[in-house]
Amino acid sequence: MVVTARVATAQIDVQDWSVWYGAVPALRAVNLDIRPREILGIIGPAQSGKTSFLQSLNRMTELVPAFRCAGRITLDGKDLYRDFDSQDVRYRIGMVFALPLPLPLSIRENVTYGPRLRGERTRTRLEELTERSLRAASLWEEAKDRLDRPAMTLSGGQQQRLCIARTLAMEPEIVLFDEPCSGLDPISTAKVEDTMVQLKSRYTIVLVTNNTKQAARVSDRVAFFLMGELVELDRTDVIFTAPRDPRTNDYVTGRVG
Amino acid sequence: MDPATRRVQAADRQWRRAELIQRVAFALLFIATLLVALASVLVMGLILIRGAPWLSWEFLTTMPARGMRAGGIFPAIVGTLELIGLTVVFALPMGVAAAIYLTEYARDNWMNRFIRLAIVNLSGVPSVVYGLFGLGLFVIFCRFGTSLLAGALTLAIMTLPVIITASEEALRSVPQSFREVSHSLGASRWQTVRHAVLPFAVPGIMTGTILGISRAAGETAPILFTVAAFYVPRLPHSVFDQAMALPYHLYVLSTQIPNIPQAHRYGTALVLLLLVLSLNVLAVVLRARFRRKRQW
Numbered sequence: 001m002v003v004t005a006r007v008a009t010a011q012i013d014v015q016d017w018s019v020w021y022g023a024v025p026a027l028r029a030v031n032l033d034i035r036p037r038e039i040l041g042i043i044g045p046a047q048s049g050k051t052s053f054l055q056s057l058n059r060m061t062e063l064v065p066a067f068r069c070a071g072r073i074t075l076d077g078k079d080l081y082r083d084f085d086s087q088d089v090r091y092r093i094g095m096v097f098a099l100p101l102p103l104p105l106s107i108r109e110n111v112t113y114g115p116r117l118r119g120e121r122t123r124t125r126l127e128e129l130t131e132r133s134l135r136a137a138s139l140w141e142e143a144k145d146r147l148d149r150p151a152m153t154l155s156g157g158q159q160q161r162l163c164i165a166r167t168l169a170m171e172p173e174i175v176l177f178d179e180p181c182s183g184l185d186p187i188s189t190a191k192v193e194d195t196m197v198q199l200k201s202r203y204t205i206v207l208v209t210n211n212t213k214q215a216a217r218v219s220d221r222v223a224f225f226l227m228g229e230l231v232e233l234d235r236t237d238v239i240f241t242a243p244r245d246p247r248t249n250d251y252v253t254g255r256v257g
Numbered sequence: 258m259d260p261a262t263r264r265v266q267a268a269d270r271q272w273r274r275a276e277l278i279q280r281v282a283f284a285l286l287f288i289a290t291l292l293v294a295l296a297s298v299l300v301m302g303l304i305l306i307r308g309a310p311w312l313s314w315e316f317l318t319t320m321p322a323r324g325m326r327a328g329g330i331f332p333a334i335v336g337t338l339e340l341i342g343l344t345v346v347f348a349l350p351m352g353v354a355a356a357i358y359l360t361e362y363a364r365d366n367w368m369n370r371f372i373r374l375a376i377v378n379l380s381g382v383p384s385v386v387y388g389l390f391g392l393g394l395f396v397i398f399c400r401f402g403t404s405l406l407a408g409a410l411t412l413a414i415m416t417l418p419v420i421i422t423a424s425e426e427a428l429r430s431v432p433q434s435f436r437e438v439s440h441s442l443g444a445s446r447w448q449t450v451r452h453a454v455l456p457f458a459v460p461g462i463m464t465g466t467i468l469g470i471s472r473a474a475g476e477t478a479p480i481l482f483t484v485a486a487f488y489v490p491r492l493p494h495s496v497f498d499q500a501m502a503l504p505y506h507l508y509v510l511s512t513q514i515p516n517i518p519q520a521h522r523y524g525t526a527l528v529l530l531l532l533v534l535s536l537n538v539l540a541v542v543l544r545a546r547f548r549r550k551r552q553w
């Protein structure tokens with residue numbers, strides 16, 4: 001099997017990024033950078049703007065009619081919202097949702113959904129993509145004999161790994177995870193976490209999590225969001241042992257949120 | 258009697274009263290339901306008993322004879338089936354397209370609210386008005402003449418509100434998350450509709466379409482001025498030909514032809530009834546099957 005050696009090199013810079021839904025502010029002037037092949041963890045209480053931030057990165061927020069934004073997000077220096085087509089952005093920056101959301105299709109059809117819509121018709125290429133993506137998502141061994149069975153026959157944890165495979169099949173550089181384990185049991189969670197750590201060698205990962213321990217386990221750097229503001233961004237060990245902001249300290253020690 | 262006992266007795270009386278009211282209400286509702294069922298059983302039973310003996314292969318497959326007092330009703334059956342087919346051809350694509358526009362694309366502005374209102378009103382228009390509308394637009398203005406084409410277009414317009422409403426409902430019942438997933442995988446809006454929404458709405462759309470068509474298939478007024486022929490000695494050769502149709506044929510047999518065996522009329526009514534009923538049953542079966550197979 002051909003394993004493409006392509007690794008993520010893209011650099012994302014977020015400058016004074018603000019988001020509103022109608023008149024309701026969701027993010028206020030966020031500044032941060034996302035480096036190639038890191039796992040950037042994002043933590044913060046509910047409603048603090050984590051999802052809004054994450055979905056700003058692949059322009060999913062634009063699907064909300066009342067969405068407004070200000071500021072700039074650049075991908076390798078080019079404006080994400082001006083210099084790119086939104087479909088291309090979502091193709092390069094994939095995302096995995098909180099709940100496992102396979103489409104009611106077969107396992108194979110789920111994995112090849114993105115590539116097929118991009119016009120990929122070659123059977124061998126699709127098969128190769130399916131195997132590679134499922135391997136990368138640590139699902140190949142469990143799924144290889146039932147590729148044409150409905151995705152809904154998989155367990156919850158397997159379904160979430162299928163969703164990861166489906167995102168990887170688009171060969172993105174950056175993968176966004178939005179609380180990917182919130183619906184999973186501890187064993188499935190551990191598998192998904194392993195998968196993410198393995199992916200790091202080739203992909204850039206942004207992981208929103210409501211589980212601070214998870215952020216501590218897998219991230220290189222951690223950003224703490226509170227009420228639409230980026231309070232602090234630093235190396236994981238710094239955030240968890242010596243944060244600069246007392247609000248960060250309160251949150252990671254479990255005193256609030 | 259001490260106050261506590263009195264309170265208990267009062268509560269008891271109140272409870273009995275509530276129970277009585279409940280029983281009476283229940284009985285009334287049951288009787289109402291029974292009456293409805295009874296009416297439908299009576300109508301169908303009568304037609305079945307009087308019409309069934311008249312049914313024969315010959316009745317279904319031969320042309321009318323002796324001034325339509327004898328022979329079969331073959332051309333009327335064929336005409337109705339052709340009308341049904343053509344109506345679906347016109348109404349389904351347009352209805353589904355409209356439903357997709359309304360659910361997947363339309364924003365909530367005055368024009369789209371107006372469109373919705375128009376569709377709702379369309380379903381309240383009496384069928385004879387559709388007939389006259391079809392006469393004016395398709396038969397006369399478009400110069401299609403009294404023809405299968407004009408009739409099917411008229412029936413299509415009459416069926417549209419049903420198809421649009423059912424399709425809208427079917428599209429809306431597809432979870433929003435499917436759309437989000439599809440977009441997140443780089444799909445365009447249309448690709449999302451085409452691959453992540455429409456396939457899962459097909460059962461609902463089919464059910465709605467069949468129900469709409471089955472209603473249209475039994476209507477006389479819309480075809481009266483647009484397609485129906487009193488009698489044509491041959492089957493239609495093209496969509497520009499007139500055609501006989503079951504509802505109108507039944508009307509003709511019942512009012513225009515004296516000295517005709519009663520059973521001939523009942524037989525015709527039974528065929529029409531069976532046709533419409535089997536469409537309805539098909540719709541119900543389809544819906545039940547897809548409900549059971551549904552995975553989300």
Ligand SMILES: Nc1ncnc2c1ncn2[C@@H]1O[C@H](COP(=O)(O)OP(=O)(O)O)[C@@H](O)[C@H]1O
Binds near residue numbers: 025044045048049050
């Ligand atoms: N689609 C939306 N429409 C309107 N308001 C929204 C929408 N999504 C999020 N919000 C609002 O934006 C704020 C941030 O929400 P979100 O980004 O989902 O935070 P988190 O992911 O941290 O819970 C909240 O006040 C929320 O109510």
Ligand SMILES: [Mg+2]
Binds near residue numbers: 050051052
């Ligand atoms: Mg969220």
